[in-house]
Amino acid sequence: MNEQISALTDDEVAAEDMAHILTWMQSNRHAATAWSEYHLIGDVMRGTVHAGADSLTPDDMLGQNFKQSLMQKLALEPTVLSPNAADAQYASPASEQHHKKVPVVWSIAASFAAALVVGWMALQQTQTSQELASVEVAQASVPAEYLAAHQVSAPSASSYYIQPASYSE
């Protein structure tokens, strides 16, 4: 059922199914918590976190303690999340539908982001560019990506200190 909630959050589920899930959620407290938790993940990834009327930055919401407790809990139970401030403060399901549509890849990325809160930005970059690159393989960019992979596994003496011009420093 939590997967369906995740799918619902990411706008993947048809409207008729939505009604069924919403009914179930109203009667099930655990599901309601899961809903707000999945939205927190989505909001963190989009760079906005809502708490009532104010908009806090991810850093405000996700202090060191949160990250630590999150990662500890994930070590025990990967699918159960419990942010420090989990309560009815989060925006109601109805208003969430006004958010822009999140690509399908986010639902997979959400579980990764939960496991690697500290590294989610790097992963976000990877996921989006994978989606774009699968459509078109540009020959000109082929060497740069492979050169980078080559330098991770077989670095030249200078590659630790001098990056190729194509990378931003």
Add this chain to the structure above:
Amino acid sequence: MAVGMLVRHLVLARLLVVATLATGANVWAANDDAAWQSLQKAAAAARALSYKGVFVCQTGAQSKSVQITHLLNSNGEFSRNVVLDGSPREVLSQGSELVIYNPKNEKIVIEKRRGQNMFPAILPANLDAIKESYNLRAADLERVAGRQTQVLFLEPKDNLRYSYKFWVDVEYGLLLKSVLLNQKNQAMESMAFNQLSLINAVDLDWFRPNIDSNKNYVMETEVVTAVDSNAVTYWSLKELPAGYRKVDQAVRMVHGNALPVTHVVFSDGLASVSLFIEQAAKRDRHKTAMKATHGVVGNASFYASIVDGYQLTVVGEVPEATVAKIANAVVFRK
């Protein structure tokens, strides 16, 4: 009378030349062994000595000064390398593991990698593989970083690798300067100390990065997802270019590609080449006779082709002939 004098001069001159050649030949032979011993000592000294200094790393148009501290104690080898120019960057290594701290904007990106090829420890501990593919000769003495050094030329036996010029500290045995030269004798990469001293320190207070602990850090996760220790069934290698052996093989994600890629690394002891094998993009899958793409990116040569529906990409700091040979050595089972 004058002619007689001339003949005598010529005879003397020729004797002198012959004598020089004779001693020269002996000097060469003696130097060959002595030269390899010198290089062996340099390979060991980089790891066994404790030292600190500043070296300049240069490739093409870019140049960076790096401050290095290296120590060997009962717990192993530790080193800290701080890039002094441009954007802050530090490489800390412990044994064969290393971590690169790269403060970018408000975040510190930490990359973890296996440590290898870190100046001055760019030579492998065992030089046997290198002896197969390179000749070594000693040249004169030169002064580097205020110290007396022996110049050594490491020259390839064929056109499948580049050459090196080394300056080895006569007293410490340490490699003080190393220049990678292409086939036109142009410097592609240069690493040279301009300050060096041995240290007696036993503590590791210096072995930590200078980063703001209040800033968030992003760990770039290792992209290698699996290691194939056994031969993969769908491809195999015909004859590899002389001196090159497979040293590593893994399956990984390459940035920008949706599917995992097989990554094989070859080395002749000094130079490394990567081979990437993956399924060709859908539209290219049926092109068996596609013209190969090849060229040079910075110091690296690359070669890409499509064979039997697979895309091969080969890249390495080696001449173009080598990457082409490796690509052509891959065969796919029907």
